[in-house]
Amino acid sequence: MKDLTMEKIVNYCKQYGFVYQGSEIYGGLANSWDYGPLGKEIKENIKRAWWKKFIQEERNSFGIDAAIIMNPQVWVASGHVASFSDPLIDCKACKSRHRADKLIEDFTEGKETGDGWDNKKLEKFISDNKVPCPKCGKSDFTGIRQFNLLFETHMGVTEDSSSKVYLRGETAQGIFVNYNNVLRSGRAKIPFGIGQIGKAFRNEITPGNFIFRTREFEQMEYEFFCKPDTDLEWHAYWKQKCLDFLKEVGLKEENLKYRDHSPEELSFYSKATTDIEYKYPMGWGELWGIADRTDYDLSVHEKHSKTELRYLDPETNEKYIPYVVEPSVGVDRLFLALICDAYDEEEIAEGDTREVLHIIPSLAAYKVAVLPLVKKYHSEKALEVFNDLSKHFMTTYDESGSIGKRYRREDAIGTPWCITIDDETINNGTVTIRDRDTMKQETIELSKVIEYIKERINF
Ligand code: ATP
Numbered sequence: 421m422k423d424l425t426m427e428k429i430v431n432y433c434k435q436y437g438f439v440y441q442g443s444e445i446y447g448g449l450a451n452s453w454d455y456g457p458l459g460k461e462i463k464e465n466i467k468r469a470w471w472k473k474f475i476q477e478e479r480n481s482f483g484i485d486a487a488i489i490m491n492p493q494v495w496v497a498s499g500h501v502a503s504f505s506d507p508l509i510d511c512k513a514c515k516s517r518h519r520a521d522k523l524i525e526d527f528t529e530g531k532e533t534g535d536g537w538d539n540k541k542l543e544k545f546i547s548d549n550k551v552p553c554p555k556c557g558k559s560d561f562t563g564i565r566q567f568n569l570l571f572e573t574h575m576g577v578t579e580d581s582s583s584k585v586y587l588r589g590e591t592a593q594g595i596f597v598n599y600n601n602v603l604r605s606g607r608a609k610i611p612f613g614i615g616q617i618g619k620a621f622r623n624e625i626t627p628g629n630f631i632f633r634t635r636e637f638e639q640m641e642y643e644f645f646c647k648p649d650t651d652l653e654w655h656a657y658w659k660q661k662c663l664d665f666l667k668e669v670g671l672k673e674e675n676l677k678y679r680d681h682s683p684e685e686l687s688f689y690s691k692a693t694t695d696i697e698y699k700y701p702m703g704w705g706e707l708w709g710i711a712d713r714t715d716y717d718l719s720v721h722e723k724h725s726k727t728e729l730r731y732l733d734p735e736t737n738e739k740y741i742p743y744v745v746e747p748s749v750g751v752d753r754l755f756l757a758l759i760c761d762a763y764d765e766e767e768i769a770e771g772d773t774r775e776v777l778h779i780i781p782s783l784a785a786y787k788v789a790v791l792p793l794v795k796k797y798h799s800e801k802a803l804e805v806f807n808d809l810s811k812h813f814m815t816t817y818d819e820s821g822s823i824g825k826r827y828r829r830e831d832a833i834g835t836p837w838c839i840t841i842d843d844e845t846i847n848n849g850t851v852t853i854r855d856r857d858t859m860k861q862e863t864i865e866l867s868k869v870i871e872y873i874k875e876r877i878n879f
Contacts, residue, residue, distance in 0.1 A: 421764045426701045429760060430630050432775075433459065436833050438759065439631060451627035451634050458833055459755070461785035461814055463638075466669070466754055467617050469782060469879040470640045473665050474747075480612035482602050486594025488619060489585050494593050495570060497724035498717065504589055505566035506625050507534075507542055514556035519625045520546065520564050527551045530704060536685040539564040569622040571635075587621035592746060594618075595643045596717045599729055610731050610742055611646040611654065617751070629702050631752040638751035645731075645742035648715065654745045655692050655712045662696055662708050662747050669754075670780040671761050675699040679706075689716035698757040707757055708749040715741040758783065762834065768859070777834030778857055782879035786835045787813035788869075791826050793842040795819045802841040805851075805866065812870050813877075831856055836876070839869060 433439040438459035442452030455463055475483040495501050507520040520542040521534030534542055543564055550559040571587040595614045602614050617640045627633045646654050666676055681693040696708040718741045722729040730739045762779040790806045792798035799819050809815040818826050830838050840852040845866060854861045864872060
């Protein structure tokens with residue numbers, strides 16, 4: 421929808437039960453959000469779609485579910501304890517805190533990202549360009565210090581440094597530490613991939629833009645292990661696969677673009693990194709990162725754990741540490757993109773608009789709504805139909821209000837089909853099925869409804 425604002429999306433999500441403010445009755449907790457009944461369904465459908473594409477349909481692909489709290493040495497080895505940090509800068513005038521690179525990115529409207537710049541370079545750019553504080557407008561900042569994003573907690577009854585553990589900052593490390601296990605138990609052969617979906621935690625300096633940047637979020641990460649020097653080819657493969665997936669789940673092509681990281685931005689171990697960005701209401705933002713991580717992760721874990729993480733090639737008898745290509749996407753950012761992309765307010769007659777969510781049927785919260793035309797006469801049959809359909813799909817039932825109003829409500833929450841139960845159903849075994857997008861109605865046999873819907877759902 422043109423001119424869609426984040427405020428509109430936040431209100432819409434709250435009104436219909438997609439996403440609520442976290443801990444709302446206690447005044448909320450800054451930037452924490454809870455998924456409501458409809459949001460939970462869509463989120464599960466997104467995860468199912470990803471799992472199908474990346475685990476089920478890929479040959480040599482394995483899924484795992486690792487622990488959130490891991491041995492703290494994992495995070496020492498991966499480099500997170502030393503350098504998983506963002507440049508923190510304070511406004512001297514109003515005392516607000518900011519991420520220096522994001523200040524620059526917002527100030528230059530995305531022309532400079534500040535990614536990969538050292539503190540000196542960031543400070544110089546801010547002072548040379550008199551970058552203003554977004555809160556008070558003054559340009560009077562402290563120097564930059566690095567702020568570590570890992571959440572710390574303690575395990576067990578004592579709270580000293582020996583009991584310190586971290587909430588995982590990404591799901592990827594759970595995959596690397598299980599590389600040997602999956603290789604052995606899955607009898608895997610290079611190239612192969614391991615994927616995982618789960619929560620990650622980052623003490624972000626400036627969370628915001630609804631569920632775009634939060635301190636607790638979900639990731640769908642995939643680590644693809646390949647032979648050294650085939651990594652760039654595989655990077656190209658996964659870049660394409662991720663973009664195809666986003667189009668398949670319904671995102672409009674014009675709202676998606678690749679952004680290749682410049683050599684300056686690239687992590688020291690990466691040969692290539694590409695972000696797929698989505699055009700959110702606040703502007704283009706990273707949705708999916710596809711990074712060629714070379715042999716960095718397995719090498720550091722091999723060194724720190726003193727456990728061999730090499731692959732013995734059965735054909736050449738060569739032993740090597742595999743290279744890794746990592747496509748990593750946030751469930752919440754994808755959820756937000758899907759809602760923004762699908763939401764519309766359509767004028768359907770003069771002075772008459774409807775709210776509609778054109779989300780693809782496979783991802784919709786409810787696949788079908790069962791609506792008795794007249795409660796008094798048709799609800800008994802309608803409930804029978806609900807009982808049948810709900811064994812196959814998420815089905816909703818609504819008997820209150822005029823049929824027109826009920827259709828509108830289903831349009832607004834993205835239910836692709838409404839079936840109306842009337843005298844014809846009772847006498848002839850037929851129902852009217854209404855399509856959310858075209859608003860056209862057709863009569864089909866009740867016994868064909870399940871097949872009709874199944875044919876139109878692919879995840
Ligand atoms: P950004 O530059 O926006 O902070 P990142 O490059 O640090 O993101 P990655 O570490 O590559 O992100 O994480 C992979 C994916 O996880 C991102 O592409 C994004 O979809 C998601 N993600 C990362 N941080 C957050 C967050 N704070 N809230 C929600 N999703 C996130």
